[in-house]
Amino acid sequence: MRESTLWFWHLIAGIVIIFVLGIHIGVMHLDKIMQAIGIMSAGDVLSYADVLARAKTIAYLIIYLLLMWFALYHGFYGLRSMILEISMSKTAQAVVNWVIFLFGFGLAVYGTYAIIIGYTMANA
Amino acid sequence: MSETNESYKTNFAETKDIVFKIFRYDPDVNTEPHFDTFTVPVVKGWTVLDAVMHIKENMDSTVSYRASCRMGICGSCAMDINGKPRLACQTQVIAELQSDEVVIKPLANYPILRDIVPDLTPLIQNHEAVKPYIIRKDKEDQKNPKGELYQTPDELEEYLQFSYCIKCGACMAACPVVATDEEFPGPQALTQAYRYTIDTRDDGFMERIDSVDKTHGAWRCHFAGACSDACPKGVDPAFAIQLLKREITARKFGKKREPAPIAKQPVNVKRLESVPYPPEKTVK
Ligand code: SF4
Ligand code: FES
Numbered sequence: 001m002r003e004s005t006l007w008f009w010h011l012i013a014g015i016v017i018i019f020v021l022g023i024h025i026g027v028m029h030l031d032k033i034m035q036a037i038g039i040m041s042a043g044d045v046l047s048y049a050d051v052l053a054r055a056k057t058i059a060y061l062i063i064y065l066l067l068m069w070f071a072l073y074h075g076f077y078g079l080r081s082m083i084l085e086i087s088m089s090k091t092a093q094a095v096v097n098w099v100i101f102l103f104g105f106g107l108a109v110y111g112t113y114a115i116i117i118g119y120t121m122a123n124a
Numbered sequence: 125m126s127e128t129n130e131s132y133k134t135n136f137a138e139t140k141d142i143v144f145k146i147f148r149y150d151p152d153v154n155t156e157p158h159f160d161t162f163t164v165p166v167v168k169g170w171t172v173l174d175a176v177m178h179i180k181e182n183m184d185s186t187v188s189y190r191a192s193c194r195m196g197i198c199g200s201c202a203m204d205i206n207g208k209p210r211l212a213c214q215t216q217v218i219a220e221l222q223s224d225e226v227v228i229k230p231l232a233n234y235p236i237l238r239d240i241v242p243d244l245t246p247l248i249q250n251h252e253a254v255k256p257y258i259i260r261k262d263k264e265d266q267k268n269p270k271g272e273l274y275q276t277p278d279e280l281e282e283y284l285q286f287s288y289c290i291k292c293g294a295c296m297a298a299c300p301v302v303a304t305d306e307e308f309p310g311p312q313a314l315t316q317a318y319r320y321t322i323d324t325r326d327d328g329f330m331e332r333i334d335s336v337d338k339t340h341g342a343w344r345c346h347f348a349g350a351c352s353d354a355c356p357k358g359v360d361p362a363f364a365i366q367l368l369k370r371e372i373t374a375r376k377f378g379k380k381r382e383p384a385p386i387a388k389q390p391v392n393v394k395r396l397e398s399v400p401y402p403p404e405k406t407v408k
Contacts, residue, residue: 002333002337002338002376003337003338003339003341003343004337004343004369004372004373004376005376007343007369008373008376081343081344084305084339084340085301085304085305085344086304086305087304087305087306087307093339
């Protein structure tokens, strides 16, 4: 795969993160302001009932899956870029690539599982 | 103070004693580099190259440096002057540096051949790798062109600035990525990749892509802008690299371009009487 493809997704991921993280910050941390301007009411951040109510929605599922996948891709691509900037042998570069890929992929699988389980349990 | 220095002081109305600290290193002789100090009566209007030549001619003939045109054209005299890569023949000692001490080192990020002479092999190799020439689809046409290729002034404008590169290597010495990543082609080569890719007469994008769209290629540029700051010819390599990224992305999403056709002979155009004809060929 050409580097431009990886880099292009890095940019796309950055844009998606700004968008979904914006929703997360708005709902979870600026909820009072959001409610004051009448945009959305996510309820209390820490109350069990409100957490459950949020976790039941499909929007919650999609937003957190997107945030997790794109943040992982963005972060791990950035980490790879920084590490590969140090001059090293081709073998060492291949090792870096595989470790980054496997670690990122493993976390994505685990994160997907956790988010889907949370959604299923909330709806059970 | 030597006799020559004294005579400079009497022969030139305005001189100022400036201390030059010159990096000395001969890999065959020295294990460690050191600095030699020379006090030079700098004449108003002298460039750093004038002062270095004065040192070589009158004070220490073993000082090695590289220069040729002495007018900012050949790119040979680039060196690190008071912490910044510059052309020595273009840097005024008194008016520009405004310091009583001038420290001269070889350009950073290159192996050192001797004293302030860097080994520019990495620059030349990276430059060569991007195929810095017009490539035509029709190879026969490339070898034996049938005529001039059509290009408008606006199309020329697209790459003109980037064609002013004199391969001095100052940008490479300033680049933080070149400093850490041995495989990064550097601002000079990437700029030339863009310069030829965007030339409407060229059709070599696919032949050039592998040398720039790779892990250590254009995408590793941090856009620190140090290269553009250092470039003595206003080429703006940092800008060219961003444009190169845009061009690669655009081509990825289907942007196509047919290389320029052979220009038609203009019709109904009269030659201005005032324009002289070229001289007769001297070599048949
Ligand atoms: S881009 Fe500028 S600094 Fe770099 S080699 Fe060309 S002229 Fe020198
Ligand atoms: S001597 Fe040619 S650029 Fe300075």
